[in-house]
Every structure is written in C-alpha cells, then in structure tokens.
Amino acid sequence: MSVLEIVLRSVAVLVCFMVLPLVLGQAEHKVMAHMQGRLGPMKAGGFHGWAQLIADGVKFAQKEDIVPRAADKPVFRLAPAVSMFSYLLALVAIPFTPSTVAGDLPASLVYVLAVSGIATVATLMAGFGSGNKYAMLGAFRSAAQLVSYEVPLILACASFAMAAGSLSIGGIVHAWHPIWLLWQLPGAIVLLIAATAELQRPPFDMPVADSEVVMGAMTEYTGLRFALFLLSEYAGIVVMSALFAALYLGGWNGPFDGALGFVWMLLKTAAVAFVVLWVRMSWPRLREDQLQRFAWFFLVPLALFQLALTAAGVIYTA
C-alpha cells in the first residue's frame, strides 16, 4: 500500500465520518418531527431545511469555548477528541462492498468492538474531568452501563463470528445466508439492544438524561467540543447500525450485489439507524438499576442461548 493510497483511504473515511452522521442527524430531525406532527427544520438551505445541521455546526463553532476552573483541563479538553477518534477508527474497518473497505483487517470484528469501547472512556474522561457533580453522576452511570453492556454485546458478536467461522466482518458477510435471519435472531436482538445501550441512546440514555443529570458528562461542554460529542454520538449510531447490518442483515448481499452492493449496505444501515431513532421518539428512559437487571437477567442469558444454538448449528452442518 503506497503512501498516496493510505492518504486517499484516510480521506475517504474522514469524508464518510463527516457526512454520514450529519445525514443521520438531519434524518432524526425530520423523522422525529413527522412522528410528532411537526415539520422540523424547513428554512436552512432552502429545500426542507437540508442544511440545518451545517448551520448548527457554524453556530457551535462561533460559541465561546469554556473550560471550567474546577476542571482537569487537559483531560477535559481531550475527551471530545477521544470520543470522536473511537468511532473514526471503527469506521475504518466497516466494509461497504467486498472491496470497499478502508482497512481490511483479519480480525476486524474484534477491532471494531475494541475501538468503539474507547468512546465510553471519553465519557468517563469528560465526566470526571469536568469538576461538576452532574457530570460525575453521568460518568458513574455510563461506567456502570459499560460494564453490563459490553458482555452481551461481545457474546452476540461472538455468535456471528462462530456461525461464519471468521473474525473478519467481511468474512462474516461472505458466509452470510438468509437462514441467519431466523437462526441468529436472538443474537440480533441482543446486539441491537446492547448497541443502543452502548451508544447511550434512549431508552438507555440515563447517563445523559437531560431532565435528571442535565446531559451528564457533557454538562460543562460548550461550542465546538460539545458539537464533537454530538458528532461522535451520531457516528456511533452509524458504526453500530453498519455493524448490525453487516453481521445480521448480510451487508452488501442482495439482488445485483455485484454492482449495487454498497447501496444494499447503506440501505440496511439506514433501516437499522431508523429503528434506533424511532425508539427514541416512542419510549421513556429506564432507570439505571432496571437497565442492569435487564442486561444480566435477559440479555446475557439470551446471548448465551444464542451461542449454544450457533454452536449446535455449526456442528450439525460441519
């Protein structure tokens, strides 16, 4: 791989990272508005307010950058960057077609799970570095959430890896068969729920709960740093939806997938992301202890059951 190619691939990932979350954010604005009998943004950019998030970005960039006196300044400043880099790195290994992947790693599934976990570290850095009680409570909650949700998330992913006999996301998509939609259904449920919790999206958003701990770890952030947190949240939804689409929905598989593979992948990702947005409109948030109970008494047993089911299936067909 030449230096030029590396630069080109990096730029491509960066462009995806800047564009996809914005598209998703705009979609959330519009989907939410229409579900609530509103229109949503209609002015910015002219056509149905398509440029609303760009306008928001400009607004954020103009805001004063405040670092509280009580904050642990380097940690406080670094946290949004860490959060962003986590999903930026994860996006590198997401394949859109067999050949369209920025970095084709042999164990890309493990890699994606590992680097997306870094985002939680950023939340902890922000929460403990802010010198604010609300932020600290938010950080406590996200730490507790991380511990209980990484387990079912990884167990569910392990099931897909076992079924495909590969730790590479591309390999898993290659091995995918429509029967997986049934066979891997319990694992898929666990994966979707755990990914939502990992992203701290409703109904698992108590670490940021705006009516209780006032955005939790993000309480003290302003301007561009706050915008970076938001950007990484939506990038996280993109990464997790793409992961779900690749593992369970067969990624680029579909009619004419030779030419239209990336379209299928994007459509499936969008469908999963839509579900993640939809849940936010319709459900209130759980309490932290209810979430833990849900994770350990429902998700983990279900994921273990899926593992056993997958193992039986693999042995039977071998």
Added chain:
Amino acid sequence: MSTSARELTVGMGAGGLATSDMVLNIGPQHPATHGVLRLRITLDGERITKCEPIVGYMHRGAEKLFEVRDYRQILVLANRHDWLSAFSSEIGVCLAVERALGMEVPERATWTRTLLSELNRVLNHLMFLGSYPLELGAITPMFYVFREREELQAVMEEIAGGRLHYMFNRIGGLRDDIPAGWLDRAAEAVATVRRRMPEIESFIVGNPILNARTKGVGVITPAMVEQYGISGPIARAAGVDVDLRRDDPYLAYGELFSPGGPGRVITRPEGDSLARLEVLLDQTHVSLDLADACIEKLRSLPQGPVNVKLPKVLKVPEGSGYAATENPLGFNGYYLVSRGEKTPWRLKLRSASFNNMSCLGEVMEGELLADMVAILGSMFFVVGDIDK
C-alpha cells in the same frame, strides 16, 4: 445542614472505603423544576438521604399586591399565581367577593363559569400529562397533548380573548355573553379531544417502561395527606376521597355532582406516581363529561344577563370570609378580610402547589436520584403557585 462524612465499610481487608455524602443542588435552574424551584439533595451514591425544598425564588408578593388593588383589578393578579389554572383562580376571588357582597350571580353566568373552569381543568391536566413523560425521557407525548390543548385553546381564545390569562370573570358574572355558535364549536372541540384521548393514554399508561419507572415510586400515604394539607389529584391518588366540587359545592357543581349526574370523584389507593398520573387521566375524562353536561344545560337556558351591574366604586362591607375552590391542582382558597374599603384589608391566598410540595422532603428520602424526577414531575406543581 451539615454534610457529615460517613464511613461505609465494604469487604476490603482491614481498611474499607470511606464515602462521604454529596450535596447536590437541583435548581433553581434545572430542567426538571419547570421554573425556579430548588431542591437541596444529599446523596449517598445515587440514593437520596435528605431532600430539602427551598422555595421563594419566584415570590412576587401577590398577597401584598392584592391589598393595593381594587376588587376588579385583583382578578388580574389572581389568575397569575397558577398560570395553568387561571380561570379557576379568578373564580375563587369572584366567589369570595360575591359572597361578602351577598350578590346573586345570574344562572347563565354560573353555568358558563362552570363550563370554562372544566375546560381550564382539561387544559391543565393535558399539560401535565405531556410534561410528565418528558421528564422520564419520552419526548413525543408533549406534542400530542399540545395538539389537544390547541383544540380547547381555540374555543377559550374565541370566548375570552386570552389563551393563558383569560380575565373573563367579573365580580358578579362574566365579561361577555357567549358568542353566537360558540357552544357548538366548544362541543366539537370536547368531542375531538375525547376521541383522541386513547392515543395519549397508550403512550403514557400503556408503556411498560413508564409503568416500571412510576409504580411504587414516591408513595404518599393518607396520613401524609392530612399532615401536609395535600389536596387535589395528589391526595385522591393516595386514596383520600376529597373534592370540593362535591363536598362543598360552588358554581353549578352541586347539580353536576348530585346522584345520577356526570360528576365523579376519581381516587386510587396506591399513592404512587403511577396512581397520580392515572388520576389525572381519569379526571380529564370526567371534566370532558362535565363540560358536555354544561354545554347541554347552557343550550336549554334562556337568554339573559351574564353579569350584575356594579357601582362605580365597589366597596365590600366590613367582615371576613373564605372561598375555596377545587382548582385543577388542589384546594385554592382566598381568605378575604375587608374593612369596608374599596381594597381588601387582607386577602390571604392558600395555593394548592405550596402545600402539595411541602411533603417532598419526606417522600424523596430513600429514593434514587433517577426517581427524583419521576416524583417531582408527578407532584404536578406550578412554581408561581408555590412562591405566589
């Protein structure tokens, strides 16, 4: 209040972890307090060990201002302390003054007042039915209730000109008669809201997460209701069967709450947040029924005056009297002491939210911080009504 450090020993060899309490100020600026209420909470982890409501950030001196306004002007102030029950509060002042004057209010005005206070109650309850899920993280019900509120706001605006502070009451009756065709439009609005109520209900009480968040949370006992003087939907959700509309009838409620009438008093035995929410929902239905009954009655009433001609200078004879109304949030009372002047010598305001909130310290103790909003939201308060 001291923040004494406490030792909590966990199984860690010889040492043990020393933990200290954290004092967390919720408010005066906080999204859950809907204004400027302040709760000083002592936390042990996420558990609340002490909660102290601190009020007064929005004190506007309503009672003192009453003393330098004549009785017609007082109405403007009276509908402002609880901005979600403006019409009902106007009624309270009018009743106090009319009783002191021994004034007969025309029947037509009485029924119209009853109708409008029930519509005001529905508006108030819908507001809380939308804002409560919002505190628990459900963002959509708010927009649904505002759609319903808009139906009713339209008819209220048509008759009174105002959307929040109606100023439609006058001492001795109402400002104007009902506009032509208004009763039909009001009946239509009531029917529309009733038809769409199931949509809101399925969002709220039909949701498993909302049930899990509110069931058994923030239990208020009948004993607490008596000790703190809690009233309204919160008292009824604790199983205390009290409602001034039935127990001390004013306006036309005596007829509406008579046996066979549409009036019902909703109670729940549980006393938790869910029960309070359910009481609010059921009361909305009852109020819609009452509004319908008032509309029917008004159709059958002959045309006639809706107010009494007042003297240029209105003076209330020396004496005192108390008029209490069942406002949407609870008892709202005005104790009027007059020395024969054109202004009251003293007009004491007993507001519902102040008493209802006073039990917070006891209810919050031992609950989780996450439940704090679930409880606070279910106490259905208006900060202006607490601080007056």
